[in-house]
Amino acid sequence: MKWGWLAAVALMVSGSAQAAWQEASSSHFVVYSDDTPEALKTFTQKLERFDKAMRVMRGIGDDQPTPASRVTVYVVRNEDAIHKLYGKKGSDVAGFYDPRASGSVAFVPRKSSGTDDGFTPLVILLHEYAHHFMFSNMGSAPFPGWVVEGFAEFNAPTNIKDDGSAVIGVAPQFRAWGMLDDNTMPASRLLVTDPQKLPGEARGVFYSRSWLLMDYLMVDPARRALLSSYLAAIKKGASLPEAAKVFGPPGKLDRELNGYATRPSLTGFVLSADKLSIGEVTVHPLSAAEAAIMPARIASTRGVDGKSAPVIAALARQLAAPYPNDPAVQNELAEAEFDAGDFAAAQAAASRAMASDPKSVHALVYAGMARMGALHKADSADAKQWAEARGWFSKANHLDPENPWPLALYFSSFALAKQAPSTNARAGLLYAQVLAPFDLNLSLQAAGVLLEQNKPDDARKLLEVVAYNPHGGDLSMMASKALDALNGAGGVSAARVALGAEGDPAKATTDKS
Helix, strand or coil: CCHHHHHHHHHHHCCCCCCCCEEEECCCEEEEECCCHHHHHHHHHHHHHHHHHHHHHHCCCCCCCCHHHCEEEEEEEEHHHHHHHHCCCCCCCCCEEECCCCCCEEEEEEECCCCCCCCCHHHHHHHHHHHHHHHHHCCCCCCCHHHHHHHHHHHCCCEECCCCCEEECCCCHHHCCCCCCCCCCCHHHHCCCCHHHCCHHHHHHHHHHHHHHHHHHHCCHHHHHHHHHHHHHHHCCCCHHHHHHHHCCHHHHHHHHHHHHCCCCCCCEEECHHHCCCCCCEEEECCHHHHHHHHHHHHHHHCCCCCHHHHHHHHHHHHHCCCCCCHHHHHHHHHHHHHCCCHHHHHHHHHHHHHHCCCCHHHHHHHHHHHHHHHHHCCCCCHHHHHHHHHHHHHHHHHCCCCHHHHHHHHHHHHHCCCCCCHHHHHHHHHHHHHCCCCHHHHHHHHHHHHHCCCHHHHHHHHHHHHHCCCCHHHHHHHHHHHHHHHCCCHHHHHHHHHHHHHCCCCCCCCCC
16 A cells, blocks of 8 residues: 555645635535635535526526535645546546536635636536536436537626626637637537537537527527427427527528627626525534545545545545544545445444434445445345345435435345346336436436336437437447437337446446546
């Protein structure tokens, strides 16, 4: 074990020696930072007003969010810390977001070098939260790539002012380059392109033109109606080229967009403070134990692999040693030990956490995961022991019925046990997908269950959502193949084969990466 690695991990997420970790809690966010309470409260209020501004702009109400549906934001020291947390290909990353059923998280730096064109870590966070907002609040319809990215780019530069007002739809200076490039990205291409398949320069133009088209449609009520008609056509099953006909001839649309882009000013929409009232934001300092374990917690939450898991587990043991009875510390230790494959140690730590906090859903979940991991490692076929393991997830579900994580894990227990999932397990997975529509892997699994239940229309809707997602990567490609199979001669059977292991209704994931 190279203990220098542990020091590096600890240093990259900690602040100054005098800093005290704080937690801010609001309706839609939990934010951790080693900044001052006042600065953290202001930052969290801005995030809440951003959420409210998107709701006001689109007439979306605010159902009471559950604790599990909130986004957790970790504010780390600087961009170098972000690069290290992100891992490979992270040298140009200034902040990132990870949607997951176990709890969506974001990582941003407290200090940033910034850029002259306004492309700041906060803008990146708002861009990613706009994705989260779209998939959580705007229905289960598939959104083409330009809509997904255009929506995020439209909202990301929002200026939340000190008086509580906001200007939304501000022209992003960092997208000025490429905005008029209708040669690289004409409307005929923009409206049907998957940005994942574009090379770097063309992808930049795609983002710029997507913002331009979204802004063009949003500023005028008649054009907003065109956007609504376009999305409604896609929801009813129209192909992207067919739906795009609502905008008229592509060449004419290009000319209109270029004319719009060259107007003297693109000012955005001003929302007064009285329209952006938000709930209470509370801030409190973390205890000495909670602050001490934070470096390991951030690293574990980010996600580990076979190389880093033992390092983080060793760090967690070192930091947890002085706090054997603290539930937050023991919860992190349980997670780190599980990630490192020491299931007995993980279960012991989860038990200590539960002894101090019997209502800890996290501890219940990791007790079940540790037991499940041990049984799987032993290749156990003991139905009684597997039932005991999934019982932990049932207890967690009873404590927090609106949390998708225990439901997904309950389902996955049957796959690991090499058993067919029960009716309740299948129903639980489908409900978990409703609770966490932003988790694409969960959507694929739910599509697999629906195909197994011979509900091709319902499965198709989920597959389309995943296939169209511009951040879906391999999952989007798998969904596309399953869609092609479902719509072909093979139908449901062929689609199930195309989904393979990821779509197998006897499989769910606990991966955090």
